[in-house]
Amino acid sequence: MCGVKITVLDSSDAVARALAHTIADALREKPGLVLGLATGRTPVDAYAELRRMHEGGDGDWSRASTFNLDEFAGIAASHRGSFRQFMQRHLFDGVNIDPARIHFLNGAAANLDAECDRYEEAIRRVGGIDLQVLGIGRNGHIGFNEPGDELITRTHRVRLLQSTRRDNAPLFGDDPSEVPAEALSMGIGTILQARRIVLVATGAKKADCIAQTVNGSITTRVPASVLQVHGHVEVLLDRAAAARVRPT
Ligand code: PGA
Numbered sequence: 001m002c003g004v005k006i007t008v009l010d011s012s013d014a015v016a017r018a019l020a021h022t023i024a025d026a027l028r029e030k031p032g033l034v035l036g037l038a039t040g041r042t043p044v045d046a047y048a049e050l051r052r053m054h055e056g057g058d059g060d061w062s063r064a065s066t067f068n069l070d071e072f073a074g075i076a077a078s079h080r081g082s083f084r085q086f087m088q089r090h091l092f093d094g095v096n097i098d099p100a101r102i103h104f105l106n107g108a109a110a111n112l113d114a115e116c117d118r119y120e121e122a123i124r125r126v127g128g129i130d131l132q133v134l135g136i137g138r139n140g141h142i143g144f145n146e147p148g149d150e151l152i153t154r155t156h157r158v159r160l161l162q163s164t165r166r167d168n169a170p171l172f173g174d175d176p177s178e179v180p181a182e183a184l185s186m187g188i189g190t191i192l193q194a195r196r197i198v199l200v201a202t203g204a205k206k207a208d209c210i211a212q213t214v215n216g217s218i219t220t221r222v223p224a225s226v227l228q229v230h231g232h233v234e235v236l237l238d239r240a241a242a243a244r245v246r247p248t
Contacts, residue, residue: 003231004214008242012202015236016045019133019200022234023050024059026131026196032063034123036132036191037091038143039068039083042200043133044090051094065101065126067119069134069143069191073107073157073182081171081179082107105155105184116155116184123190132194136201139163140209140222144185147221153189157182188226197233199224201241210237211244 009015023046027033037043053059068083077084084104092102103122109115123129134142144158145151160168165179172178191197201210213224214235227233237245 004228004233004235006214006235006237006242006245008237008239008245010239012238013045015200015202015238016043016049018236019043019046019198020049020053022198022236023131023133024053027059027061027064030130031060032065034065034067034126034128034130036129036186036194037066037068037087038133038135039070039086040135042135042202046200047091047094050091054095059095061095061097063101064097065103066097067103067123067129067186068105069132070183070185071105071107072180073112073184074180076108077104077106081168086171107180107184112157112182112184116157119155119184119186120190123193129194130196132191132197134191134197134199134224136199136206136209136213136224137164137167138205138209140212140224142188142191142199142224142227144183145188145191145223147223149220151188151220151223151226154187155190156185156187158185188223192226192230195232197227197230198236199227199233200236202238204240204243206237206241207243210235210241211246215246215248 071083075082105119106115139147146161166176168179169176212222218225
């Protein structure tokens with residue numbers, strides 16, 4: 001499929017290292033990098049590697065800006081289950097990023113639609129995202145763009161599927177009913193506007209959605225399949241996640 005470069009590595013550790021090095025190299029090349037970031041279990045080891053690299057003197061984050069893909073609605077950034085706190089624990093606390101350059105959707109904003117517009121404008125104002133990191137849900141979602149009859153281009157409010165709430169329960173004391181029912185997410189068009197995209201997936205549970213993403217037709221039922229239209233996407237997989245990919 002055009003525009004997508006697939007790299008299959010031996011282990012999830014190797015995927016984490018490859019993602020960390022992709023980010024570190026981009027940061028070295030452009031110290032004022034605008035980085036789109038993802039939460040979820042998959043990038044956590046890469047973030048740990050970036051913290052280690054920074055501690056060892058590799059990686060100056062002082063001029064970098066970050067924009068995370070999504071956030072739960074109805075909880076404050078200070079809530080332990082928020083993606084903002086997740087990023088603080090897994091990455092931001094361990095690197096010298098300027099807090100003023102960390103951008104997040106505010107799920108506690110009084111007017112959530114206006115908050116989505118503000119985020120789009122903030123991305124536009126810094127000149128767009130240079131490198132967007134993506135995980136993928138088992139159902140093919142990217143950010144919180146869930147499968148359905150349509151996909152929304154811009155940053156928007158989303159009603160989360162039960163399966164997604166279950167997947168996020170570990171952040172909320174393992175109780176899916178505690179996971180907010182709504183979230184805010186960059187839209188598919190927002191993601192596609194990033195100049196470069198790196199999608200990471202590991203484990204057998206991701207084998208089907210990855211095969212659909214890279215070999216299937218483009219469909220709103222597999223939101224990640226739209227990445228096929230982007231010219232500069234890299235997909236980093238371990239062997240288990242790559243098991244059903246057909247050579248193109
Ligand atoms: P995971 O989540 O990395 O925890 O599998 C990915 C996602 O849902 O986007």
